[in-house]
Amino acid sequence: MTSLSALRAPLIDTYAYYKEYLSAYLKHNQDYPRSIFLEVTPHCNLRCVFCPCYIDGEEVFRDRANKYMSYETFTKIIDHISGRFNFQICFTYSGEPLLNRDVFNMIAYLRERQIPSVMHSNALLLTADKTRQVLDAGLDRFIVSLDGASKQTYEDVRRGGDFNTVIANVKALLQERTKAGLTRPFVEMQFVVTSKNKHEVPAFQTLSRDLKVDYARTKTLLVFQDTQNQGYIEEVKGYFVEDEVARYNVEDGGLVLKDASTCPEIQNCIITVDGDVVMCCFDIHGKYKFGNCIETGLDEVWRAEGYTEFRRDVMAKRRLSICSFCNTSTHVSRDVYQLPRRITFARHFAHRGGR
Ligand SMILES: C[S@@+](CC[C@H](N)C(=O)[O-])C[C@H]1O[C@@H](n2cnc3c(N)ncnc32)[C@H](O)[C@@H]1O
Ligand code: SF4
Ligand code: SF4
Numbered sequence: 001m002t003s004l005s006a007l008r009a010p011l012i013d014t015y016a017y018y019k020e021y022l023s024a025y026l027k028h029n030q031d032y033p034r035s036i037f038l039e040v041t042p043h044c045n046l047r048c049v050f051c052p053c054y055i056d057g058e059e060v061f062r063d064r065a066n067k068y069m070s071y072e073t074f075t076k077i078i079d080h081i082s083g084r085f086n087f088q089i090c091f092t093y094s095g096e097p098l099l100n101r102d103v104f105n106m107i108a109y110l111r112e113r114q115i116p117s118v119m120h121s122n123a124l125l126l127t128a129d130k131t132r133q134v135l136d137a138g139l140d141r142f143i144v145s146l147d148g149a150s151k152q153t154y155e156d157v158r159r160g161g162d163f164n165t166v167i168a169n170v171k172a173l174l175q176e177r178t179k180a181g182l183t184r185p186f187v188e189m190q191f192v193v194t195s196k197n198k199h200e201v202p203a204f205q206t207l208s209r210d211l212k213v214d215y216a217r218t219k220t221l222l223v224f225q226d227t228q229n230q231g232y233i234e235e236v237k238g239y240f241v242e243d244e245v246a247r248y249n250v251e252d253g254g255l256v257l258k259d260a261s262t263c264p265e266i267q268n269c270i271i272t273v274d275g276d277v278v279m280c281c282f283d284i285h286g287k288y289k290f291g292n293c294i295e296t297g298l299d300e301v302w303r304a305e306g307y308t309e310f311r312r313d314v315m316a317k318r319r320l321s322i323c324s325f326c327n328t329s330t331h332v333s334r335d336v337y338q339l340p341r342r343i344t345f346a347r348h349f350a351h352r353g354g355r
Contacts (some may be wrong), residue, residue, distance in 0.1 A: 028087040033269035033302060036085070037281060038077075039093035040100040042273055046122055047159040048147070050194065050239055052224035052284050057231045061285055062096070064223040067273045068334045071102040073294055075109060077275065080297035082113050084353060088140075092120035093281060099125065104133040111138035119185075120145060126169040131176050134185065136187055142185040144170055144213075147192050149203035157197055169210055189216040191336075194239035201336065208337040216337040220246045223255060225325040232329055245334050247327050257325060264327065265317045269302065277301045279315065282326050 028034055042064050047054045048316060059065040078089075089110055092095040100106075110117045118141040126134070134142065144166070148154030151163040175185060189211075191197070191204045208216035213314050220243065223236045237255060239250065248255035265280040275294035278286040279284055290310070291301035301307065314320060 005327065020234045025087060027307045029084055031303075032081065032085045032087075032199050032298075034267040035090055035269075035297075037090045037093050037268060037270045038069075038074075039064075039095060039271065039273045040074070040091055040097050040103055040106065042095040042099060043068070043092070043099055044096045045093075046101065046123075046161050046166070047098070047125060049157055049159060049196075050192065050221060050236050052232065064106075064273050064286070068100050069102070069273050071105050071109075073275060074102070074106045077271065077293055077298065078109060078115070079114065080299065081104070082115075086115065087120055088116040090118040090120070092118075093272070094284060095273075096122055096125070098123075098130060103295065104130075104137040105160045107134075107137035107139050116140045117228075119143065120190075122161060123166050123169050123173075124160065125262055126173060128172065131169070131173050134173065135176060135180055135182060139185040141188065142173070142339050143188045145192070146189050146204070147194070148197050149191075149200040149207050151202055151257060153197045157192075157194065167207075167211070170213065174212060186215070189213050190333075191216070192221055193241055193243070194221055196239060198241050200265070205336045213337070217333045217335050220327075222327050223325055224280075225322050245332070247332070248325075255325070259320055260326075263318055263323065266311045266315050269298070271298075277307075279310075280312050280326075282322055288320075 005028045022160055025034075030346060042059065042061055043052065043057075043066050044051075044053065053060060089108075091103060097103050098121055103119075107117045107119075117139050117244075123142075123144045123146075145158075146154065147157040147165065154163040154166070155161055158245055170187070171190070177183070177185070177187070189204075189208050191201065195199060204216065204218070221236070223233060223240065225233065240246070240255060242250055247258060249258055250256075263280075265282075268280070270281060270283070271280045271293060272286055275292045275330070276286055277290045277293055277298070279288035279290075288310075290307040291304060293301050315323075318324070
Protein backbone atom coordinates (compact mmCIF):
# COMPACT_ATOMS: atom_id res chain seq x y z
CA MET A 1 0.00 0.00 0.00
CA THR A 2 1.31 3.48 -0.84
CA SER A 3 1.80 5.63 2.22
CA LEU A 4 0.63 9.21 2.32
CA SER A 5 4.16 10.48 2.79
CA ALA A 6 5.30 8.55 -0.29
CA LEU A 7 2.56 10.21 -2.32
CA ARG A 8 3.51 13.62 -1.03
CA ALA A 9 7.24 13.24 -1.53
CA PRO A 10 7.51 14.14 -5.22
CA LEU A 11 5.46 17.30 -4.77
CA ILE A 12 7.50 18.42 -1.81
CA ASP A 13 10.70 17.70 -3.72
CA THR A 14 9.42 19.68 -6.67
CA TYR A 15 8.51 22.54 -4.38
CA ALA A 16 12.04 22.38 -2.98
CA TYR A 17 13.35 22.53 -6.54
CA TYR A 18 11.45 25.77 -7.16
CA LYS A 19 12.57 27.23 -3.87
CA GLU A 20 16.16 26.50 -4.79
CA TYR A 21 15.64 27.85 -8.28
CA LEU A 22 14.04 31.06 -7.10
CA SER A 23 16.64 31.59 -4.45
CA ALA A 24 19.42 31.16 -7.06
CA TYR A 25 17.64 33.60 -9.35
CA LEU A 26 17.21 36.23 -6.68
CA LYS A 27 20.80 35.90 -5.56
CA HIS A 28 22.26 35.99 -9.03
CA ASN A 29 25.43 37.99 -9.20
CA GLN A 30 24.49 41.31 -10.79
CA ASP A 31 27.99 41.69 -12.22
CA TYR A 32 27.26 38.78 -14.55
CA PRO A 33 24.62 37.97 -17.13
CA ARG A 34 21.48 36.46 -15.64
CA SER A 35 21.35 33.47 -18.01
CA ILE A 36 23.97 32.24 -20.42
CA PHE A 37 22.75 30.60 -23.62
CA LEU A 38 25.41 28.29 -24.92
CA GLU A 39 25.59 26.75 -28.37
CA VAL A 40 27.30 23.37 -28.02
CA THR A 41 26.68 22.75 -31.72
CA PRO A 42 24.69 24.69 -34.31
CA HIS A 43 24.13 21.41 -36.15
CA CYS A 44 20.70 19.76 -36.10
CA ASN A 45 19.05 16.48 -37.05
CA LEU A 46 15.81 18.28 -38.03
CA ARG A 47 14.75 21.06 -40.38
CA CYS A 48 11.68 22.56 -38.69
CA VAL A 49 9.61 24.74 -41.00
CA PHE A 50 9.84 27.96 -38.98
CA CYS A 51 13.35 27.59 -37.59
CA PRO A 52 15.52 30.47 -38.77
CA CYS A 53 18.67 28.35 -38.52
CA TYR A 54 17.78 26.45 -41.69
CA ILE A 55 16.46 27.88 -44.90
CA ASP A 56 15.53 25.48 -47.67
CA GLY A 57 17.22 22.79 -45.58
CA GLU A 58 20.57 24.62 -45.52
CA GLU A 59 22.27 25.88 -42.37
CA VAL A 60 22.38 29.67 -42.59
CA PHE A 61 25.52 30.24 -40.52
CA ARG A 62 28.06 28.52 -42.69
CA ASP A 63 31.10 29.72 -40.75
CA ARG A 64 30.02 27.70 -37.70
CA ALA A 65 28.13 24.84 -39.38
CA ASN A 66 28.92 21.34 -38.14
CA LYS A 67 31.13 22.47 -35.29
CA TYR A 68 30.97 20.93 -31.81
CA MET A 69 32.17 22.62 -28.65
CA SER A 70 34.74 20.44 -26.90
CA TYR A 71 34.59 19.60 -23.21
CA GLU A 72 37.95 21.38 -22.73
CA THR A 73 36.63 24.58 -24.30
CA PHE A 74 33.49 24.39 -22.20
CA THR A 75 35.38 23.90 -18.92
CA LYS A 76 37.67 26.78 -19.83
CA ILE A 77 34.64 29.07 -20.27
CA ILE A 78 33.10 27.88 -16.98
CA ASP A 79 36.37 28.02 -15.02
CA HIS A 80 36.62 31.72 -15.87
CA ILE A 81 33.30 32.43 -14.13
CA SER A 82 33.01 29.60 -11.62
CA GLY A 83 32.26 30.72 -8.06
CA ARG A 84 30.93 34.06 -9.29
CA PHE A 85 28.35 33.29 -11.98
CA ASN A 86 25.54 31.51 -10.15
CA PHE A 87 22.41 31.48 -12.24
CA GLN A 88 21.70 29.26 -15.22
CA ILE A 89 23.33 27.92 -18.34
CA CYS A 90 20.83 27.09 -21.10
CA PHE A 91 22.03 24.68 -23.74
CA THR A 92 20.29 26.36 -26.63
CA TYR A 93 20.74 28.98 -29.31
CA SER A 94 20.75 27.13 -32.57
CA GLY A 95 21.11 23.41 -33.19
CA GLU A 96 20.34 20.28 -31.21
CA PRO A 97 22.43 19.96 -28.01
CA LEU A 98 22.07 16.16 -27.81
CA LEU A 99 24.23 15.93 -30.94
CA ASN A 100 27.23 16.95 -28.85
CA ARG A 101 28.37 13.78 -27.08
CA ASP A 102 30.18 15.81 -24.40
CA VAL A 103 27.03 17.60 -23.30
CA PHE A 104 26.44 15.22 -20.35
CA ASN A 105 29.92 15.81 -18.97
CA MET A 106 29.28 19.53 -19.36
CA ILE A 107 26.04 19.27 -17.35
CA ALA A 108 27.82 17.26 -14.64
CA TYR A 109 30.54 19.91 -14.52
CA LEU A 110 27.90 22.57 -13.89
CA ARG A 111 26.19 20.46 -11.22
CA GLU A 112 29.48 20.10 -9.34
CA ARG A 113 29.69 23.88 -9.35
CA GLN A 114 26.01 24.30 -8.41
CA ILE A 115 25.17 26.14 -11.60
CA PRO A 116 21.65 25.19 -12.81
CA SER A 117 21.41 23.77 -16.33
CA VAL A 118 18.55 23.86 -18.83
CA MET A 119 18.31 22.07 -22.16
CA HIS A 120 15.95 22.69 -25.10
CA SER A 121 15.80 19.61 -27.27
CA ASN A 122 13.79 17.86 -29.92
CA ALA A 123 14.36 14.74 -27.74
CA LEU A 124 14.68 12.44 -30.76
CA LEU A 125 18.17 11.34 -29.81
CA LEU A 126 17.25 10.48 -26.25
CA THR A 127 18.10 6.78 -26.37
CA ALA A 128 18.03 4.65 -23.18
CA ASP A 129 21.73 5.31 -22.74
CA LYS A 130 21.36 9.07 -23.14
CA THR A 131 18.37 9.11 -20.78
CA ARG A 132 20.56 7.51 -18.14
CA GLN A 133 23.25 10.09 -18.80
CA VAL A 134 20.77 12.99 -18.51
CA LEU A 135 19.71 11.68 -15.09
CA ASP A 136 23.24 10.91 -13.90
CA ALA A 137 24.60 14.26 -15.00
CA GLY A 138 21.96 16.13 -12.97
CA LEU A 139 20.27 18.27 -15.61
CA ASP A 140 17.81 20.63 -13.90
CA ARG A 141 15.30 21.32 -16.64
CA PHE A 142 14.59 19.54 -19.93
CA ILE A 143 12.35 21.36 -22.42
CA VAL A 144 11.01 19.18 -25.22
CA SER A 145 9.90 20.95 -28.39
CA LEU A 146 6.79 19.22 -29.69
CA ASP A 147 4.85 21.23 -32.22
CA GLY A 148 2.11 18.74 -32.97
CA ALA A 149 -0.09 16.30 -31.07
CA SER A 150 -0.46 13.85 -33.96
CA LYS A 151 2.09 12.07 -36.11
CA GLN A 152 1.04 13.86 -39.27
CA THR A 153 1.10 17.40 -37.88
CA TYR A 154 4.26 16.92 -35.85
CA GLU A 155 6.14 15.51 -38.82
CA ASP A 156 4.88 18.25 -41.17
CA VAL A 157 6.23 20.95 -38.84
CA ARG A 158 9.28 19.18 -37.43
CA ARG A 159 10.72 17.99 -40.72
CA GLY A 160 12.82 14.85 -40.30
CA GLY A 161 11.27 14.02 -36.90
CA ASP A 162 9.35 10.95 -35.80
CA PHE A 163 6.39 11.54 -33.49
CA ASN A 164 6.27 8.05 -31.99
CA THR A 165 9.96 8.16 -31.12
CA VAL A 166 9.76 11.49 -29.33
CA ILE A 167 6.72 10.42 -27.29
CA ALA A 168 8.37 7.11 -26.36
CA ASN A 169 11.52 8.98 -25.34
CA VAL A 170 9.65 11.42 -23.09
CA LYS A 171 7.76 8.52 -21.47
CA ALA A 172 11.00 6.65 -20.86
CA LEU A 173 12.68 9.71 -19.35
CA LEU A 174 9.80 10.21 -16.91
CA GLN A 175 9.72 6.51 -16.03
CA GLU A 176 13.46 6.32 -15.46
CA ARG A 177 13.37 9.49 -13.38
CA THR A 178 10.70 7.97 -11.14
CA LYS A 179 12.57 4.65 -10.93
CA ALA A 180 15.69 6.48 -9.84
CA GLY A 181 13.71 8.41 -7.20
CA LEU A 182 14.73 11.72 -8.76
CA THR A 183 12.77 14.91 -9.42
CA ARG A 184 15.32 16.38 -11.81
CA PRO A 185 15.21 17.16 -14.60
CA PHE A 186 11.96 19.08 -14.45
CA VAL A 187 10.35 17.96 -17.74
CA GLU A 188 8.46 20.47 -19.86
CA MET A 189 6.83 20.24 -23.27
CA GLN A 190 6.56 23.19 -25.59
CA PHE A 191 4.35 23.76 -28.64
CA VAL A 192 4.91 26.66 -31.05
CA VAL A 193 1.44 27.53 -32.33
CA THR A 194 1.12 28.04 -36.08
CA SER A 195 -1.75 28.08 -38.55
CA LYS A 196 -0.90 24.44 -39.40
CA ASN A 197 -1.08 23.02 -35.88
CA LYS A 198 -3.31 25.31 -33.78
CA HIS A 199 -6.22 22.84 -33.99
CA GLU A 200 -4.10 20.40 -31.98
CA VAL A 201 -3.56 22.60 -28.92
CA PRO A 202 -6.36 20.82 -26.94
CA ALA A 203 -4.87 17.45 -27.90
CA PHE A 204 -1.43 18.71 -26.81
CA GLN A 205 -2.93 19.56 -23.43
CA THR A 206 -4.43 16.09 -23.12
CA LEU A 207 -1.18 14.48 -24.21
CA SER A 208 0.77 16.44 -21.59
CA ARG A 209 -1.65 15.29 -18.91
CA ASP A 210 -1.50 11.66 -20.09
CA LEU A 211 2.28 11.66 -20.16
CA LYS A 212 2.35 13.41 -16.75
CA VAL A 213 5.06 15.85 -17.73
CA ASP A 214 5.69 18.51 -15.11
CA TYR A 215 4.61 21.41 -17.22
CA ALA A 216 3.48 22.26 -20.76
CA ARG A 217 3.07 25.53 -22.57
CA THR A 218 2.29 26.93 -25.97
CA LYS A 219 4.58 29.51 -27.50
CA THR A 220 3.79 32.08 -30.12
CA LEU A 221 5.58 32.20 -33.44
CA LEU A 222 8.54 34.47 -33.89
CA VAL A 223 9.19 35.74 -37.38
CA PHE A 224 12.92 36.31 -37.50
CA GLN A 225 13.80 39.35 -39.57
CA ASP A 226 17.53 38.91 -39.68
CA THR A 227 17.64 35.90 -41.93
CA GLN A 228 18.39 38.01 -44.99
CA ASN A 229 15.98 35.78 -46.81
CA GLN A 230 12.67 37.27 -47.87
CA GLY A 231 11.39 33.83 -48.91
CA TYR A 232 11.71 32.58 -45.31
CA ILE A 233 9.98 35.67 -43.93
CA GLU A 234 7.05 35.37 -46.34
CA GLU A 235 6.71 31.63 -45.73
CA VAL A 236 6.77 31.99 -41.94
CA LYS A 237 4.24 34.82 -42.07
CA GLY A 238 1.91 32.23 -43.61
CA TYR A 239 2.16 30.21 -40.36
CA PHE A 240 1.21 33.17 -38.17
CA VAL A 241 -1.90 32.91 -35.97
CA GLU A 242 -3.72 35.95 -34.62
CA ASP A 243 -4.29 35.45 -30.93
CA GLU A 244 -4.33 37.52 -27.76
CA VAL A 245 -0.83 36.34 -26.82
CA ALA A 246 0.58 36.50 -30.36
CA ARG A 247 3.64 38.68 -30.71
CA TYR A 248 2.22 40.64 -33.65
CA ASN A 249 -0.91 42.38 -34.83
CA VAL A 250 -1.92 42.20 -38.47
CA GLU A 251 -2.01 45.70 -39.93
CA ASP A 252 -2.45 46.43 -43.64
CA GLY A 253 -1.71 42.78 -44.35
CA GLY A 254 1.66 42.93 -42.53
CA LEU A 255 2.78 41.93 -39.03
CA VAL A 256 3.44 44.63 -36.46
CA LEU A 257 5.02 43.90 -33.09
CA LYS A 258 2.52 44.41 -30.26
CA ASP A 259 4.74 45.54 -27.48
CA ALA A 260 8.21 46.84 -28.06
CA SER A 261 8.71 48.30 -24.62
CA THR A 262 11.75 46.53 -23.26
CA CYS A 263 14.48 44.46 -24.80
CA PRO A 264 14.02 41.06 -23.14
CA GLU A 265 17.64 40.05 -23.49
CA ILE A 266 19.89 42.76 -22.14
CA GLN A 267 20.78 40.78 -19.06
CA ASN A 268 21.43 37.54 -20.93
CA CYS A 269 24.49 36.42 -22.79
CA ILE A 270 24.81 34.24 -25.86
CA ILE A 271 27.97 32.24 -26.51
CA THR A 272 28.45 30.57 -29.89
CA VAL A 273 30.17 27.25 -30.50
CA ASP A 274 33.35 29.26 -31.21
CA GLY A 275 33.18 31.07 -27.85
CA ASP A 276 32.10 34.35 -29.40
CA VAL A 277 29.74 36.47 -27.32
CA VAL A 278 26.96 37.71 -29.60
CA MET A 279 24.18 40.21 -29.10
CA CYS A 280 21.12 38.03 -28.47
CA CYS A 281 19.29 34.86 -29.53
CA PHE A 282 17.82 36.71 -32.49
CA ASP A 283 21.21 37.50 -33.94
CA ILE A 284 21.36 34.06 -35.55
CA HIS A 285 24.25 34.98 -37.84
CA GLY A 286 26.33 36.34 -34.97
CA LYS A 287 26.56 39.68 -36.73
CA TYR A 288 27.10 41.64 -33.50
CA LYS A 289 30.10 40.11 -31.71
CA PHE A 290 31.69 41.56 -28.58
CA GLY A 291 34.67 39.36 -27.91
CA ASN A 292 35.66 35.77 -27.38
CA CYS A 293 35.30 34.29 -23.92
CA ILE A 294 37.65 31.38 -24.59
CA GLU A 295 40.47 33.80 -25.23
CA THR A 296 39.86 36.38 -22.52
CA GLY A 297 37.20 35.00 -20.17
CA LEU A 298 33.64 36.24 -19.94
CA ASP A 299 34.38 38.89 -17.27
CA GLU A 300 36.47 40.92 -19.63
CA VAL A 301 34.02 40.62 -22.52
CA TRP A 302 30.87 41.30 -20.47
CA ARG A 303 32.29 44.36 -18.72
CA ALA A 304 34.06 45.94 -21.69
CA GLU A 305 32.91 49.52 -22.07
CA GLY A 306 31.79 49.10 -25.68
CA TYR A 307 29.56 46.11 -24.91
CA THR A 308 28.15 47.64 -21.73
CA GLU A 309 27.27 50.77 -23.65
CA PHE A 310 25.80 48.71 -26.50
CA ARG A 311 23.48 46.87 -24.07
CA ARG A 312 22.42 50.11 -22.43
CA ASP A 313 22.00 52.21 -25.53
CA VAL A 314 21.48 50.07 -28.64
CA MET A 315 19.82 46.93 -27.22
CA ALA A 316 17.76 48.48 -24.44
CA LYS A 317 16.46 51.13 -26.80
CA ARG A 318 15.86 48.64 -29.62
CA ARG A 319 17.77 50.67 -32.11
CA LEU A 320 18.43 47.90 -34.64
CA SER A 321 16.10 46.89 -37.45
CA ILE A 322 15.82 43.28 -36.21
CA CYS A 323 14.44 44.61 -32.90
CA SER A 324 11.27 45.67 -34.68
CA PHE A 325 10.23 42.01 -34.92
CA CYS A 326 11.68 40.67 -31.70
CA ASN A 327 9.49 39.18 -29.00
CA THR A 328 8.74 40.65 -25.62
CA SER A 329 8.34 38.61 -22.49
CA THR A 330 4.62 39.30 -22.22
CA HIS A 331 3.65 37.96 -25.63
CA VAL A 332 5.37 34.64 -25.77
CA SER A 333 3.78 31.78 -23.94
CA ARG A 334 0.69 30.40 -22.30
CA ASP A 335 0.51 27.58 -19.76
CA VAL A 336 -1.59 24.68 -20.92
CA TYR A 337 -0.86 22.13 -18.26
CA GLN A 338 0.85 21.82 -14.93
CA LEU A 339 0.67 19.60 -11.93
CA PRO A 340 -0.61 21.27 -8.76
CA ARG A 341 2.04 23.34 -6.98
CA ARG A 342 4.44 22.92 -9.85
CA ILE A 343 3.31 26.08 -11.56
CA THR A 344 4.10 28.76 -8.99
CA PHE A 345 7.45 29.68 -10.37
CA ALA A 346 7.31 27.84 -13.68
CA ARG A 347 5.29 30.69 -15.14
CA HIS A 348 7.74 33.14 -13.76
CA PHE A 349 10.67 31.40 -15.38
CA ALA A 350 8.95 30.11 -18.50
CA HIS A 351 10.27 32.77 -20.84
CA ARG A 352 13.74 32.74 -19.39
CA GLY A 353 14.78 29.38 -20.79
CA GLY A 354 14.21 30.14 -24.45
CA ARG A 355 13.17 32.53 -27.07
C1 LIG B 1 16.27 26.74 -32.08
S1 LIG B 1 15.69 25.50 -30.99
C2 LIG B 1 17.16 24.73 -30.39
C3 LIG B 1 16.89 23.54 -29.48
C4 LIG B 1 16.32 22.28 -30.09
N1 LIG B 1 16.82 21.99 -31.35
C5 LIG B 1 14.80 22.34 -30.10
O1 LIG B 1 14.19 22.37 -31.17
O2 LIG B 1 14.24 22.37 -28.99
C6 LIG B 1 15.17 26.38 -29.54
C7 LIG B 1 13.69 26.65 -29.48
O3 LIG B 1 13.36 27.64 -30.44
C8 LIG B 1 12.06 27.34 -30.92
N2 LIG B 1 11.87 28.03 -32.20
C9 LIG B 1 12.53 27.85 -33.35
N3 LIG B 1 12.05 28.69 -34.30
C10 LIG B 1 11.06 29.41 -33.71
C11 LIG B 1 10.18 30.43 -34.17
N4 LIG B 1 10.25 30.90 -35.41
N5 LIG B 1 9.28 30.94 -33.29
C12 LIG B 1 9.21 30.49 -32.01
N6 LIG B 1 10.04 29.54 -31.52
C13 LIG B 1 10.94 29.00 -32.36
C14 LIG B 1 12.04 25.84 -31.01
O4 LIG B 1 10.73 25.33 -31.02
C15 LIG B 1 12.81 25.46 -29.76
O5 LIG B 1 11.92 25.28 -28.69
S1 SF4 C 1 15.07 20.90 -33.87
FE1 SF4 C 1 15.44 22.95 -33.01
S2 SF4 C 1 17.30 23.71 -34.02
FE2 SF4 C 1 16.61 21.92 -35.14
S3 SF4 C 1 15.46 22.76 -36.86
FE3 SF4 C 1 14.00 22.31 -35.19
S4 SF4 C 1 13.84 24.20 -33.97
FE4 SF4 C 1 15.63 24.39 -35.29
S1 SF4 D 1 15.12 43.85 -28.84
FE1 SF4 D 1 16.79 43.74 -30.34
S2 SF4 D 1 18.63 43.49 -29.11
FE2 SF4 D 1 16.89 43.00 -27.76
S3 SF4 D 1 16.66 40.79 -27.91
FE3 SF4 D 1 15.34 41.71 -29.46
S4 SF4 D 1 16.57 41.74 -31.36
FE4 SF4 D 1 17.95 41.42 -29.64
